[in-house]
Amino acid sequence: MTEKRNYQAKDGLSMANVTNVAHAKSPSTRARIQAFGGFLTNMVLPNIGAFIAWGILTALFIPTGWIPNENLAKIVSPAITYLLPLLLAITGGRMVAGQRGAVMGAIGAIGLIVGSEIPMFLGAMIIGPLGGWVIKKFDKMLENKVPAGFEMIVNNFSIGILGFFLMVFSFYFIGPVIESANNFVTSAIRALVDTGFLPLLSLINEPAKVLFLNNVIDQGIYYPLGMQETLNAGKSIYFMVASNPGPGLGLLLAYTLFGNKIARRTAPGAIIIHFFGGIHELYFPYVLMKPVTILAMIAGGMSGITIFRLFDVGLVAGPSPGSIFAYLALTPKGxxxxxxxxxxxxxAVSFIVTSIILKLSKQPDNEEEFTASVEKAQTMKAEGKQVMQASIHPLHSDKLAKVSFACDAGAGSSALGATTFRKRLQKKAIEGIEVKHFRIEDVPKDTDVIVVHKDLSDRARLAHPDKRVITIENYLDDPNLAQLLNEIEKR
Structure with a gap:
């Protein structure tokens, strides 16, 4: 009987990796929410430049802008209606299933965009990953079942047919549902605004930020609502209810003056990175070191929102990162x-409250306490990353776990070569080797071996200088492919 071999994760799995896998299998609720927030961030962050460009366009050229221009203002509405949601959907789809997922995400997004009356940011962040998931599951179902030579027609028609159904489904169902949910959330928050209770959001925002759930709040709730309001009013307070750098600055200033020796030594550097660099995570360990200081953060957040409301101010786009420079750059006229x-x-409020807390609970210097709080903050953030990475990128520790066939378009000869090579692995009863096809520039970073035609070898090495590239002349039967197969057999 032929012996089966599994190369997915053999001798390279350390105890640390085992621990990480265990955590990924049974993560806490907070870690799951962190992972969700990290996923949203990775969907939004690559497109922040486009959001800022739209914000600058709005700040300058709408009728209440710095230099009103009727012609250029015509770009504002189409950009927020089509461009920005499509970018989110494309990025979300690509994160789940590469370029095919990006195409599916865009197809689904256009259906919900046309089928709704509001900018579909939330919908795009749902339909993009959903489209990627659908095509990923379909590709997995047909893996090793497509006859050699029919890969391109199956690939193209699968996206065409599934994309058609997803587009119609999003038009008639997802778009209206998201619009109704959006209207409900908007009405609830506007009720807080109308009754003067908007500052109460700090009771949720500040503890959530310290638990590294800030991305869930900003990218998932406030930024989409802010963009929608900005389209109508030219600015929005929603961009500032959770991103205000003031509370963190007050906390760090208090630690600089009244904290123990360890905190006084580290807080000034954290101030620069937090306030000017916009990396708010720098103050989280200080709150975790003395959890009662969360009261200072809540008080600071509430007072900031109150002032923003009294002066009826807002930003034109989400300040990412939450730096004072980003705040000033996105502030509209007046x-x-x-x-x-x-x-x-x-x-000032955060500083006063934190100072009182520190003075009333003065403790001797304890470097271990501060180090422990830093490690706790790092661990909390890492848990979310582990969950997200485990869901998107399976663990491969073997150096020949992933073989990528690549060609000019990633759909013709490379698909034929990948299908043929997978079948040769099956005949040898070799399992655990992932074999897929890509456009040369789209080959994943975790690929171990890239197989290309010899005429494309220079392009492949230019795009992936750190990868092993195998050149062939015949995608069906080439000596170098036989050598690669033999190498895998011997491992």
Missing amino acids: NFIGIILGVAVAT
Whole structure:
């Protein structure tokens, strides 16, 4: 009987990896939410430049902008309606299933965009990954079942047919459902605004941020609502209810003056990175070291929102990262006094409350306590990353776990070569080797071996200088392919 071999994860799996896998299999609820927030961030972050470009366009050229221009203002509505949601959907689809997922995400997104009356940011962040998931499951179902030479027609028609159904489904169902949910959330938050209770959101925002759930709040809720309001009003307070750098600055200033020796030594550097660099995670360990200081963060956040409301100010786009420079760059005409004052008051309130807490609970210097809080913050953030990475990228520790066939378009000769090579592995009863086909520039970073035609070898090495490239002349039967197969057999 032929012996089966499995190369997926053999002798390279360390105890640390085993621990990580165990955590990924049974993550906490917080880690799952963190992973969701990380997924949203990875979907939004590559497109932040486009959002900022739209914000600058809005700040400059709408009727209430710095330099009103009727012609250029015509770009504002189409960009927020079509461009930005499509970018989100394409990125989300690509994260799940590469280029095929990106195409499916775009097809599904256009259906929900046309089928709704509001900018479909939330819908795009759902339909993009959903489209990627659908085509990924379909490709997995047909893996090793497509006859050699029919890969391109199956690949193209599968996206065409599945994309058609997804587009119609999103038009009639997903778009209206997301629009209804969006209207409900918007009405609830506007009720808080109308009744003057918007500052109460800090009771949720500040603890969630310290638990590294800030991305879920910003990218998942406030930024989409902010973009929608900006289309109508030219600005939105929603961009500032969770991203205000003032509370964190006040906390770090208090630790600089009244903290123990360890905190006084590290807080000044954290201030620069937090306030000017916009990396708010720098102050999280200080809150975790003395959890009661979360009261100072809540008080600072609430006072900042109150000032923003009193002066009726807002930003034109989401400040990412949450730096004071980003705040000022995205402030529309006539809003600078309210924005600066809101940040300053939040800083002052947070500073006063934190100072009182530190003075009342003065403790001797304890470097271990601060180090432990830093490690705790890092562990909390890492848990979410592990869950997200485990769901997208399976663990491969063997150096020949992934073979990528590549060609000019990634759909013709490379598909034929990948199908043929997979069948040769099956005949040898070799399992655990992932064999897929890609456009040369789209070959994943975790690929171990790239197989290309000899005429494309220079292009492959230019695009992937750190990867092993095998050149062939015949995708069906080539000596170098036989040698690669023999190498895999011997491992």
